[in-house]
Amino acid sequence: MAAPPVSPLAPKMLPTLPPIPGVRFAAHAAGIRYKVRSDLMVAVMDPGTTAGGVLTRSLTASAPVESCRAHLKSGSGRVLVVNAGNANTFTGRQGVADVEATCKTAATVFGCKPSEVFVSSTGTIGVPLPVEKILDSLPVVRGKLAADAWMEAAKAIMTTDTFPKVATRTATIDGLSVTINGFCKGSGMIAPDMATMLAYVFTDAALSAEAVQALIADGANKSFNCLTVDSDTSTSDTLLMFATGQARHPQITAANDPRLADFKAKLDDLLIELAQLVARDGEGATKFVEVRVTGAEHDAGAKRIALSIANSPLVKTAIAGEDANWGRIVMAVGKAGERADRDKLKIAVGGTLITNDGAPVPNYDETPVVGHMKGQDIVLEVDVGIGSGKATVWTCDLTHGYIDINGSYRT
C-alpha cells in the first residue's frame, strides 16, 4: 500500500520538544514489518521514575496491555519498548512469552527489574511477533539513546498515521518550572474507552506513583475518552505517564495537592491537544469536528449523546459532503438512549442556531452554515433541554479515504 498523503488537518508546524532530565530515547529500524523506516522505539528513564497509566477495557486486550496492567502495580517505570507493525494481539501463549522475553532482555540491557519495563505493540492483529528482531535490537538501541530524539520516537510508533503527534507544556510547581512532553499515535480503530491507541507522557516533576496514576486517569477522561474516529475500540489502547522526579521540588504524593493545580491544568491541556491530533489524523479525515452537548440530565448522558452524534456514519458522511444535514443530528440524539426533550431541542452549526423548540427556527437562513461547512473545523452544538449535563467530543468526517485505507490494510 502506498503511503497516503499527509492529512489536510495536520498542524502546519510541529513544536520542538525540550529535553526532560532523566529520559532518553532511541528509534530503530528493526524490520518488524516496515522496510525503510524505524519501527522500534525505546525510552529509558533514570532510577526513581514513577509511572501511571490507563489501558483499554477491551475484553480481547493484547498481551502487552496485560503486561502493562501488571507492571503498573509497582509504580516504577525504567524502560518503555514500543514496536509498530505488529500488535502482538490474539497471539496466544506465544504472545505472552514474547512480552516476557522483551521485559527480561530489556531489564538486563538497561539495568532494571523486568517489572519496571513497559511494552506496547501496535499494528496487525493475530500475527506472531518476530520477537528476536526486538531482542537483538535492544543492545544496539542502547548505544543510540539521546535526550532530544522526541520526533524520531514519535515517528517510530506510527502505523496508518500520516504525521507524528507531539505536544509540550511548561508548568509551575511550588515556584519551580517543570516540563511535560507527550506523543501519541492513532488514526483508525479509535474509540478509546480508557485511553487511545498509544500515548506517552513524560515529566521531570517529582510525583508519587499514586499521584501520577490519579492525574493521568483524570486527564484521560477529559481528553482521549472524548475522542472517536470510527467507534472501533482498539485491543491495544495504552496511555502511560512517567515522572522522572528530577525537578528540584519536594516530591508531591497526592494528585489533589494544591501545588499541582497549574501542573494538572497544563497536563489536561496537553492530553486534549494530543487527542485532537488523533482526530485530525483520523483515517481519511478532511474535517475536524467538535461536538458540544449541553442541557443533558448529567455529564455522562451528555457524553453518550455527543458520542452518538460523533459516531453516526450518516452525520459523518454529511459533513464529508459539506452538507449541514441537521436532521441526522436529531436522529443521533434520538438513538442515544439518553433523556432528551425533542420539543426543546436546540441545534447550532458553526454558531448559527438552526432549530429551537423542536422545529427549525423561523426564516432559517442556511447561508452562514453553508460557509462554515466548507471550512476544515466544524462545530456542532446541541442543547437537549433537560438539565445541566454537558460534554465535548472530538471526531472527524467519514470519507472515501477511510474505505480506501481499510479495504486493503493487510495487503
Place this chain on the structure above:
Amino acid sequence: MAAPPVSPLAPKMLPTLPPIPGVRFAAHAAGIRYKVRSDLMVAVMDPGTTAGGVLTRSLTASAPVESCRAHLKSGSGRVLVVNAGNANTFTGRQGVADVEATCKTAATVFGCKPSEVFVSSTGTIGVPLPVEKILDSLPVVRGKLAADAWMEAAKAIMTTDTFPKVATRTATIDGLSVTINGFCKGSGMIAPDMATMLAYVFTDAALSAEAVQALIADGANKSFNCLTVDSDTSTSDTLLMFATGQARHPQITAANDPRLADFKAKLDDLLIELAQLVARDGEGATKFVEVRVTGAEHDAGAKRIALSIANSPLVKTAIAGEDANWGRIVMAVGKAGERADRDKLKIAVGGTLITNDGAPVPNYDETPVVGHMKGQDIVLEVDVGIGSGKATVWTCDLTHGYIDINGSYRT
C-alpha cells in the same frame, strides 16, 4: 442526485403476491418530493380488521410514529397512508397537526374513525410536510384501489431503496389455508431497535388485536431487530400488521394458541426474508453478511456481540475489500462489553475455522477463505467460549457507494 444502480444483491426475481381478501391498495404520484414516480401509498382494509405493530424507540420519534402508537391502542386498522420523500419528523406542532388532518380526511373519504387510520412518512427530516398534496390525493386514490397492486404499493414507499421488497407465505390454521403478504422499505439509517424503517404485513387470518400484537412483536425480535446497515436508528421505524379476518376459521384470540404454530413459523420466516432484503439493499452494499455468534453468556449478550461485529466500520470495510481480516472480528468482540473468553475464541469465515483457543489454527490455509470473501454472501461465525447464548444478525459491507449516497442526500 442520479438514481443509483440496482443493488447487486437484489433478488433475481420478485415474487407475485396473491390478493388477500379484505385489503386493497393504490399508489399515487402526489408530488411530495419526487417528480416522476408514485410517492403516496394507501391501503384500505375492510371493517373487522385487527392491527398490531412495533415502533422505533428513538426519543426523537416522528409525529406519524406517535400517532401510530396512540392508534394501536384501539386494535382496529382500516386505512394505512404512507408517503415517501418527507419524514414529517422534527416538524413541531405543525407536523402533529398534519398527521391529524391526514387521519381526519382519510376517515371521511374511506368511512372509518380517525383512530383507525395509520400514517407513516419517510424521507428528509425537518422539512414541513406539504400535507395538502396528501389530502387532495385521497379522494383520487379512492378510485384507484385494487387488490393486486402490491408491487405498486411497495414501490411508492421507496426512498434510497434500489428495489421493492416484497414477500409472501401461505400458512395453515385449523386446516384452512391463509395468506401472509408483506412489503417494506429501508436502505440507510438502519439499526432497528423495535422495528425497521417501514414494513407492513397483511393477512386474511382471523386474529384478535392482542394476538396480532403479540405475533408481530415476537417476530420483530427475530427479524428486523437482527438487522443493521449503518448503526443509525431511524426516527420513523414502523412495522405494522393487519389481519382482515376474512379466512373462514374461528377468530383466534391468543398468540400462543397451538393452532397458530404454522402461521407463526411462516410469519417469522416472512419477516426474516423482508429484513434480509433490507440488508441486501443497504446503501452502497456489495456483500450480504450473516454474523452468527454462539457460546455467549445469554442470547442478549450474543446479540450485542453480533451487532458489535456487524456495526464495526473496520469489519465492514474489510469485507468490502474482500479481505478476511479476522483480527478486526477479535477487536469487535472485545469492545462489545459482553463476557467472552479471549483464550477460547473460535472464528470461522465461510465455514473455515481460522482461530481456536485464542490463536490462529496451526497451518491456517487462507485459500478457501479468500474464495469465500470474493462471493456475495459472507458468513462470519464466532464462538466466544462462555455459555450457550446465541444470535444471528444480518448486515452488509461499507463501501464508497455509502459515502457517495450520504454525502449528498439532501442536494
